[in-house]
Amino acid sequence: GEDVEQSLFLSVREGDSSVINCTYTDSSSTYLYWYKQEPGAGLQLLTYIFSNMDMKQDQRLTVLLNKKDKHLSLRIADTQTGDSAIYFCAVLYNFNKFYFGSGTKLNVKP
């Protein structure tokens, strides 16, 4: 099966940029997603990118996709304490098979 990997922890200071990385093994993905999970809550879609795109920007969020290296990243500019959460990358195949990474816990220090 597909393997989606993320680093487990990231700690940054408020106002800095955060970069969360994700690697996957199967190159036949259709869509790739970033989900955010706040404490005690379910996952919510943060942003997504189609597999034929290299970059997508959405306000403070920038998603970069390197299909050759099978690498996805999420950059959060001007990170705020409210951005502290667990971030999951997810890869979609064949429109109905989702594979999630293990999640990266982002800690933002004031």
Added chain:
Amino acid sequence: DTAVSQTPKYLVTQMGNDKSIKCEQNLGHDTMYWYKQDSKKFLKIMFSYNNKELIINETVPNRFSPKSPDKAHLNLHINSLELGDSAVYFCASSQEFEERGAINEQFFGPGTRLTVL
């Protein structure tokens, strides 16, 4: 209006018991899922149902059985509960679009925290 709801929110039970977790979505989606999130926050897919057919089963023990009475519901039944079943279980749903440009976003429920004593 709640899009994906789960009951109960918390479930504490003894080893060996049988329990069910209910999930309902009011989004009209075709596909529903169950995920298990362990104490280290790792998220693993357990099942997905599309039009009442099981389409994914990721090596889950057969003590776990999904039951879908209709398109809007996917309940999770667990027999002979074990300590290792303690986790947060998330239900999710999505609409399966095959045309270009569709996001196929998954909508998650709030989770059910299961504690097996």
